[in-house]
Amino acid sequence: MPKRGYHHGNLRQALVEAALKLIEEKGPTGFTLSEAAKQAGVTPAAVYRHFGGREDLISEAARQGYEIFADVLEYAYNAGKPSDLAAFESCGRAYLAFARRYPGHYIAMFESGISVNHSPELAQISARARGVMEEAAKRLSEHIPEDKRPPASMFSAHIWAMSHGVVELFARNSPGTQSPFPPEDLLESGIGVYLRGLGLIPPDA
Incomplete structure (x- = not known):
């Protein structure tokens, strides 16, 4: 060869x-x-x-994945402006799109057991990706009265967890867990329920 x-x-x-x-x-x-x-x-x-060793190799794959991921999130966030709601929802959809387009990177980032603190470079770029989600959550949460407003980090973590769950269960062909609904619809409806609970979008008529 x-x-x-x-x-x-x-x-x-x-x-x-x-x-x-x-x-x-x-x-x-x-x-x-x-x-x-x-x-x-x-x-x-x-x-x-x-x-x-192998961990260093996987860590570099994860670092490159986070770099792409951060760029994708930033693009999605900026594409949704000037509406804070549209920008936030766009970030959720971008998560699903990234997982489908870059499965190897996604697995290295989230399923390899490699800590984001494995290297300073990995820690820095993963923080940049989280920062985009937190900024989107912060801007959107400013529409909620301050005494009812969740911390932006918690807000973004909820949507991150929901997006991750949809990807793991329904977007990557996990055996026995196929959904009768497209993953995009599951994520959109889940985010909608969450945002209605916070009073950010009106209830269904």
Whole structure:
């Protein structure tokens, strides 16, 4: 097999891309560094020139995923302006879209067991992604009387958890958990129920 990583001139990225493919196929703990090296077309020893071990390789895949995720959330948030409600709902839909478009990154970020504090770079970019959701929640929650207003971090965490649940149960073909409704509809209706409970949108007629 040709040594594609060396020919590309970017072995580090070739290994990340190999890991992402293996993560999609086998899960974050279902492959070895040797398999990643073989996928990238290099020897196992070459991996250690760039990564201390499998966790470091998965951490880099997660870091790149969070970078894409933060960009996607920022784009969605800005696309929904000037309506605070539209911007917030757009962020929820962007979460689902990201999970579908980048499954390897998503798994590395949320299902690998790698802490966001594994490296300063990972911690920084994950905080940026959370910050977009919190800003969207903060802007929207300003429409609620202050004495009834939840903290923006709690507000955004609720929607993050709901989005994650829809992805895990219904958007990634989990066996035995197929829903009669599209994941987008489940998420939209769930967010609607939550926002009605906070008085941010009127009840159904």
